[in-house]
Amino acid sequence: MQNRAKSSKTKALRGLIYCSKKLGFSTKRYQKELNLLIGKKRPKVLKNSLYKIRLGKGYIDFFFRYPLKLSDIKQWNFKNRSLYKRVYDIAGILSMRNRRYRLKSIKGVRVAQFNSKTIRIVLEDIRPVLSKIAVEGNRLRIYLPRKSKSMKKSAVKRVQKQATRKKIKKRLNTSLSIAPSSKVIVIDPGHGGKDTGAVGYKRKREKDIVLAIAKRVYKELKSKGFRVYLTRRGDYFVTLRNRTKMANRVKANLFISIHANAAPTKRKYLSMKGLETFFLSPARSARAKRIAALENRVDMKNLSYYSKNVFLNFINREKTILSNKLAIDVHRSILAHLRQRYRVSDGGVRPGPFWVLVGAQMPSILVEVGYITNPTEAMRLSNPLYQKYIAKGIAQGVQNYFFHTQTR
């Protein structure tokens, strides 16, 4: 990274941490990023050493100077000529001579200093070595495979076949670009309780419409295999801060807030309509500013003008880019779904200073599904079929987003 870019990023992160602390958001992720950037070193890990080996019944114990973690041990298999080998590599020094054991259950166990930093333990046999390990404190225990007479050639072959099948399956899974089950999506129906949001044509209330749509989005995403959370499930009030707090807590990959828009004056009730999708960014257009002011109303009272602006100036750039991409994918997909059946005007994807998106540490967007002050849109938005098209659109958009960001 160039120096100037680096220093501005450092500054941005420091600002984010400062503001997050003030606002009670978690700063962990920003702190980590900052540490990486300014090259704060991890505390130096003392070199581990293996000082004792003890053979037990069906296992071997290896004693280290310092506690181990399973993740400290790299293990893999290979075959050399007629011998199957299972290898365990552990960072550290062998404080004894290289060892070699011949055992009943297994042809050989070798322990050696593999290179200046690595201790290598190798189990070898004429059949695949099915050993298992366990770590407890500073002790590594390797359970030796049981010698069974029934382990004939056919059994060995079966084990090998299983291994290949597993390998193929694994390869398949990684080549599929999305594994929805590992993705967490938080859906945020705007407003609720004492905060009705906008009130539109025939006194339709934003808080009711967005909750109905959010519940449908929840269902659609679930059926695609995503893990989904709603920030509210009924008609009650949730602060903006608690909405993103929840998303951060469940380590969401995406945060999607759902709202319905309102025209500022009666004269515009007929003319203003359409779908708009926002991602967090300092407002550029007057229009984005106006809509943001409307949505931000509830929670902004407690913040000074200064802290609002400081925060908006320190929005994480990478997150903004991903949020922009998410906004585009979701927006397009909603339009495509709705337009199978309806004529809908496209309000576009825009940056906007939406407070509910500020606290989210993941890509986040706010969808204004339509104007409830416009008679046609108000009626459509409360129509279950129209809601379903929106929900399907959002869910498909989320899937497209993961497909696009992971196949770059």
Ligand SMILES: [Zn+2]
């Ligand atoms: Zn709203």
